[in-house]
Amino acid sequence: MTNVTLNITRGDNTQGSNLVEYKIPYKQGASLLDLIFWIREHEDPSLAVRYSCKSANACKECMALINGKAGYLCSIRADDESVVTIEPLKGRPWLKDLTTAME
Numbered sequence: 001m002t003n004v005t006l007n008i009t010r011g012d013n014t015q016g017s018n019l020v021e022y023k024i025p026y027k028q029g030a031s032l033l034d035l036i037f038w039i040r041e042h043e044d045p046s047l048a049v050r051y052s053c054k055s056a057n058a059c060k061e062c063m064a065l066i067n068g069k070a071g072y073l074c075s076i077r078a079d080d081e082s083v084v085t086i087e088p089l090k091g092r093p094w095l096k097d098l099t100t101a102m103e
């Protein structure tokens, strides 16, 4: 079985942050948000991420830094055997994991 590796910011604004590595089974067509759901279901349900529409770029709540560039977790697909770093957006107060304060 092949994997995607996600390095995700974990922590909160009182305890500080660190990048945590997750290996997720590759599934063709899965978005980065789908892979985060997999982590929440199989490894850590406390992983915080904001989203509403899940697929249409309609709500714009899932925006994060993906390999250093802002993008939507629900619309970017992970390549097989890729390594992707996902961090919260800069410039807004950070709350927990991938979530920042809403404007």
Ligand code: FES
Pocket (backbone or CB within 6 Å): 050, 051, 052, 053, 054, 055, 056, 057, 058, 059, 060, 061, 062, 063, 072, 073, 074, 075
């Ligand atoms: S979840 Fe709504 S734009 Fe991604």
